[in-house]
Amino acid sequence: MSYGKRKVVTKEILKKMATPILKIDNIVKHFDISGGFLESIKFRNGRFKLEKTTVKAVNNVDLSINKGETLSVVGESGCGKSTLARLVLGIHTPNSGKISYRGTRIDNLSHRQMLPFRKKMQMIFQDPYASLNPRKTVQRTLEEPLRFHNPSMATEQINEKISQVMEQVGVDPAWTKRFPHEFSGGQRQRISIARGLILDPELIVADEPVSALDVSIQAQILNLLMETGKQRNLTYLFITHDLSVVRHISTRVAVMYLGTLCEVATAETLFTQPRHPYTRALLSAIPRVGETRAKHIKLKGEVPTPVHLPTGCVFHERCVYADKRCIAEVPLLNTLESGAHVACHAVEENRAMD
Amino acid sequence: MAHLLEIHDLDVQFALRNGSITALKDINLTLEKGEKLGLVGESGAGKSVTGFAIINLISKPGYISKGRITFDGEEISALSDEKMRRIRGDKITMIFQDPMMTLNPVFKIGTQMIETLQAHRKISKSDARKIALDKLRKVQIPSPEQRLQQYPHELSGGMRQRIIIAIALLTDPSLIIADEPTTALDVTIQAEIMDLLQELCESDNMSLILITHDLAVVSQVTEKIVVMYAGKIIESGLTHEVIANPQHPYTTGLIKSIPGIIKPGEKLEQIPGMMPTLTKIPPGCAFNPRCNLREDICVKVTPELEEKAAGRLVACHMVKGK
Numbered sequence: 001m002s003y004g005k006r007k008v009v010t011k012e013i014l015k016k017m018a019t020p021i022l023k024i025d026n027i028v029k030h031f032d033i034s035g036g037f038l039e040s041i042k043f044r045n046g047r048f049k050l051e052k053t054t055v056k057a058v059n060n061v062d063l064s065i066n067k068g069e070t071l072s073v074v075g076e077s078g079c080g081k082s083t084l085a086r087l088v089l090g091i092h093t094p095n096s097g098k099i100s101y102r103g104t105r106i107d108n109l110s111h112r113q114m115l116p117f118r119k120k121m122q123m124i125f126q127d128p129y130a131s132l133n134p135r136k137t138v139q140r141t142l143e144e145p146l147r148f149h150n151p152s153m154a155t156e157q158i159n160e161k162i163s164q165v166m167e168q169v170g171v172d173p174a175w176t177k178r179f180p181h182e183f184s185g186g187q188r189q190r191i192s193i194a195r196g197l198i199l200d201p202e203l204i205v206a207d208e209p210v211s212a213l214d215v216s217i218q219a220q221i222l223n224l225l226m227e228t229g230k231q232r233n234l235t236y237l238f239i240t241h242d243l244s245v246v247r248h249i250s251t252r253v254a255v256m257y258l259g260t261l262c263e264v265a266t267a268e269t270l271f272t273q274p275r276h277p278y279t280r281a282l283l284s285a286i287p288r289v290g291e292t293r294a295k296h297i298k299l300k301g302e303v304p305t306p307v308h309l310p311t312g313c314v315f316h317e318r319c320v321y322a323d324k325r326c327i328a329e330v331p332l333l334n335t336l337e338s339g340a341h342v343a344c345h346a347v348e349e350n351r352a353m354d
Numbered sequence: 355m356a357h358l359l360e361i362h363d364l365d366v367q368f369a370l371r372n373g374s375i376t377a378l379k380d381i382n383l384t385l386e387k388g389e390k391l392g393l394v395g396e397s398g399a400g401k402s403v404t405g406f407a408i409i410n411l412i413s414k415p416g417y418i419s420k421g422r423i424t425f426d427g428e429e430i431s432a433l434s435d436e437k438m439r440r441i442r443g444d445k446i447t448m449i450f451q452d453p454m455m456t457l458n459p460v461f462k463i464g465t466q467m468i469e470t471l472q473a474h475r476k477i478s479k480s481d482a483r484k485i486a487l488d489k490l491r492k493v494q495i496p497s498p499e500q501r502l503q504q505y506p507h508e509l510s511g512g513m514r515q516r517i518i519i520a521i522a523l524l525t526d527p528s529l530i531i532a533d534e535p536t537t538a539l540d541v542t543i544q545a546e547i548m549d550l551l552q553e554l555c556e557s558d559n560m561s562l563i564l565i566t567h568d569l570a571v572v573s574q575v576t577e578k579i580v581v582m583y584a585g586k587i588i589e590s591g592l593t594h595e596v597i598a599n600p601q602h603p604y605t606t607g608l609i610k611s612i613p614g615i616i617k618p619g620e621k622l623e624q625i626p627g628m629m630p631t632l633t634k635i636p637p638g639c640a641f642n643p644r645c646n647l648r649e650d651i652c653v654k655v656t657p658e659l660e661e662k663a664a665g666r667l668v669a670c671h672m673v674k675g676k
Contacts, residue, residue, distance in 0.1 A: 076540035076541070076542065076543075077511075077540055184628050186628055214396040214397055214567065214628075214629075215396065215567060215569070215608055215611055215612060216396060216607060216608060216611050216624065216625040216628070217396075217628060218611070219611035219612075219613075219622040219623065219624040219625075220624045220625075220626075222613065222622055223621055223622050223624055226619070226621070227621075241540065241541065243541065244570075244612065244613045244614035245613050247613065247614060247618055248613035248614060248618050248619070248622070249613070249618070249619070250618075267618060268618075281542060282541065282542060284545075285541045285542045285544065285545035286541060286570075287544075287545070287548075287568070287570035287571045287573075287574050288570055288573075288574075288614065289569050289570045289573050289597060289609060289612055289614070289615065290573055290594070290597045290598060296542075296545045296549075298546065299542060302510050302512065302513070303510075
């Protein structure tokens, strides 16, 4: 092998290492909610017209997740964060844009072609009361994915795997014969996590995994997620609205507003120097234990509906720094000196000063 | 001076097919005029039942089995339903968690507000409408005239919660009980609603009982705090003192388990296990199976709520008094 060829090979390996585990490219998801034919007939300017009503849930989002990191997507209800999670797993198909897993495009695959990727990506849901089938024992819940994806696996192997995972999530493996209703909320969430881990995935998408739990149980589950993440070198895509949880567990944070990314930065940078006006308002609203009420930034008005998106920057109607450019032109994510990516004209032009 | 609200040795029981369970045991509370009190605990601790007990709205099979509640010098726990109805919704009003569920979806906001006023005051429709408009302005709702003509589904969650607060204010109550008022709302809206409640209490000298599981919210809004566990008060005192220097191991664990206090990425302090169900409360201290300070006495003797420092009540054998 000549020297030159070896160099090319090394380069390829390096390139592969630098490829993010998941790459979301300019993704768009709109939902048609116009209903049937009769419902979409509208009376406008003296004549009847057929009109479609679409919810613009996710608009031109670019995001990449590196191996081993925890990326949190935060935002208020209706900002499209859960839709984004579902797009990643192929539960929804995007209207346009690309999703790649380790460099392979996955958003346009058939169900059969998608199978090997499903093993690599698993999801944990918010409500452990709704996400476990009440008529299946823990054993059946956990063995089903194993049997489906590894038809040749022997029963002893399956049982061994189940008890190993149960032990890891802190549920007594002797309880596999029980039904979900026999467990408390925290234990059920542990079982949901076990189901997520049983196929040894690389990426876990967790949609508000601790929101339905009490504070003391929430800490237990967060610790469990962080520990298993370290042990198995997992990558997390964490969807949540709880910003104190985000600060605690994330490597990087992406802030969403009305289906658009406003700011992407490392957790440290985002919480110490938030730049986008929306991020600042959001962070100032977090109640902190033991602090007397600091003045938080008040936003004008309310979140507009994603059916009629504002022109230009989606945040302009509520932003104190908004000017003509913000109304007319959609801001793109710009990289700042701190490494943060911010989509804001005011920040770019240095108008958004403290 | 008499207290605005005094709860004395209150027990609430629920009669079930196989015996009765005690949802609240030996609750003692006082609240002054204009004071803001936080009632904290995990689900099932009995904080909502306490709220309902005050306005005598515990539904069957639950009942107050012992103790009395005095409001403004009058013993309200012994009042007839008829008399209680005059106080509830008038002098004491309640705000509930879910703004989607509290408003009637088939009536306009205006109808619901005027109806509430007319139930408590002899008042004409147009006067009631004026008061309703006044209260809507007070909770900073834009274009209030228009809102009166709207149905609940036309409004956002934050706006609905403001309307519910406006309804709670209609009769100029002296006490508002807010049961998880912001749990269903986003952080930015939560901050606005909490600001609003705090300002209203201060401007109108109203008292507030804030029932929540969110210690951060309580620590920013209230002056006094009561921590509940398995149907009992386990610690109470001034909010900033309890938060800065919790005594009961449960309160300590609860505060330490909140992310944001320790460095990001580090292991959170966790309380092992979970709260016992009310049918299986362990003997002795109810917290003993989860407690890291447990000794023999904790399993045998139930600790009394005692004053361990000035103004600080703690129910724990391991906390040494003054």
